[in-house]
Amino acid sequence: MTHLSVNLNKIGLLRNSRGRDYPNLIDMAERTLELGAFGITIHPRPDQRHATYQDAHDLKVLLKRFPGAELNVEGFPDAQFLDVVLEVEPDQCTLVPDDPNQLTSDHGWNIARDQDALRPVIAKLKAKGIRVVLFMDPEPENMALAKEVGADRVELYTEAYANGFGKEGFDEILDTYQQAAQAALDAGLEVNAGHDLDLNNVQALCGQGRIMEVSIGHALTVEALELGWNNVVKAYLEKLA
Numbered sequence: 001m002t003h004l005s006v007n008l009n010k011i012g013l014l015r016n017s018r019g020r021d022y023p024n025l026i027d028m029a030e031r032t033l034e035l036g037a038f039g040i041t042i043h044p045r046p047d048q049r050h051a052t053y054q055d056a057h058d059l060k061v062l063l064k065r066f067p068g069a070e071l072n073v074e075g076f077p078d079a080q081f082l083d084v085v086l087e088v089e090p091d092q093c094t095l096v097p098d099d100p101n102q103l104t105s106d107h108g109w110n111i112a113r114d115q116d117a118l119r120p121v122i123a124k125l126k127a128k129g130i131r132v133v134l135f136m137d138p139e140p141e142n143m144a145l146a147k148e149v150g151a152d153r154v155e156l157y158t159e160a161y162a163n164g165f166g167k168e169g170f171d172e173i174l175d176t177y178q179q180a181a182q183a184a185l186d187a188g189l190e191v192n193a194g195h196d197l198d199l200n201n202v203q204a205l206c207g208q209g210r211i212m213e214v215s216i217g218h219a220l221t222v223e224a225l226e227l228g229w230n231n232v233v234k235a236y237l238e239k240l241a
């Protein structure tokens, strides 16, 4: 079985678009955990247009009511992000090489280049008992170095996988991801995966048993809209009849 950590960034984005607390991110997290999801992920960016740093604090309080459930905080390890993570002490911190103004995450770490910056950051997080994950492209040859710099896990960046799903050449893409996951396991790492995973494509990736956790947000939010839309429109029509 693969754990599901639900990314609530898009709930934060919707909330922030109106300047009031609706939808309430903590309520959505609570519902998600009550339904049996393994965890909650947020990815606060420097402009806090999605989840905010305060959300990380509030989620930590909520998660205390759900023993065994995990909080995963993702982001680029700038000073502000690290201060928040070291204070909140989530179960897991996923380090992502985002630029400050990036629309969304679009690449994994170049560890050979960034290892001197990563090592002390990883050591600091681990000293607080936080599991550290590095966001990685599916490159089997880089997994040993991810282990060597101190990561506990890698998260495979699955945009290419999701993009190729169901298209010609997909078998080769899937094979690349499985090889990267196996290389990580062989190096002594655990393996997460995420980005653009959805109800259609998630099983083929996780079915071979190498992926410990997926974090899913964007598609899950859109799918919730799609699956709920008809009922809600009908409910309004009934109110107005």
Ligand SMILES: CC(=O)[C@@H](O)[C@H](O)COP(=O)(O)O
Binding pocket: 007, 009, 010, 043, 050, 074, 096, 103, 104, 105, 135, 194, 195, 217, 218
């Ligand atoms: C690291 C990663 O792939 C996700 O955190 C992704 O960036 C989701 O965030 P957004 O939906 O806010 O782009």
Ligand SMILES: NCC(=O)COP(=O)(O)O
Binding pocket: 007, 041, 043, 074, 155, 193, 194, 195, 196, 197, 215, 216, 217, 218, 219, 220
């Ligand atoms: N780590 C990936 C994540 O949290 C969610 O990515 P997406 O489903 O919003 O693309």
